[in-house]
Amino acid sequence: MTTYDTELIMRTVAITGTRETGHRPLDEYRSIFEQYLAPFAPGGHFYIGGAKGVDSLTLLWLAGQTSATITIVVPGTLDQQPAEARQAVARARDQIKDVVELGAAELRAPAYHARNQWMVDRTSMTIGFPHATEPSTGTWQTITYTAEQGKPRLIVPV
Incomplete structure (x- = not known):
């Protein structure tokens, strides 16, 4: 059994969500997060995109409230992420196990979709925090990809 197989047996969770969080x-x-992330935190490993919005909020909450393992995944490099996201990573650095930089040449939709698929491929489920119901958002595309992989997904509209 490989490390990858062991992680799939453990609670490995991809987080996806809206960048627009100012409405709450x-x-x-x-x-x-207490209601929907906390149950997965004991012994859990969360893969979070290093973006602003839900990514940064879940990172800070998990780092501050749990002992869960955290991996940050960015499509290019961490330095290319918005200031809000870089600050969240800096604040939570002690609890972050890995920062994975996928090295995309261009930070456009295909790079973000590839990042999201990379996370889903390495986790056993996805928790999505969408703001809108349009299936064209990255959050919904990640949730759909998770379903196509036959993996469970928890959808928590925000």
Whole structure:
């Protein structure tokens, strides 16, 4: 059994979600994460895209409230991520196991989709925090890809 096989047996969770989070107060996100992330945190390993919005909020909540293992995955390099996301990674650095930089030449939709698929391929489930119901968003495309892989997904509209 490889390390990859062992991680799939453990609780490995890909996180996907909206970049637009200003429509809710931070206390509401804390409550949502307590309800929907906390049950997976003991012994869990979370793969989080290193972007602003839900990515940064879940990273900070998991690092501050749990002992879960965290891997950050970015399509290019961490330095190319928005300031908000880089600051969240810096604040949570002690709890981040790995930062995976996929090295995409261009940070366009295909690079983000590839990053999301990379995370889903290495996890046993996905928790999605979409803001809109349009299937064209990256969050919904990740949730759909998870379903196509036959993996469970938890959808928590925010």
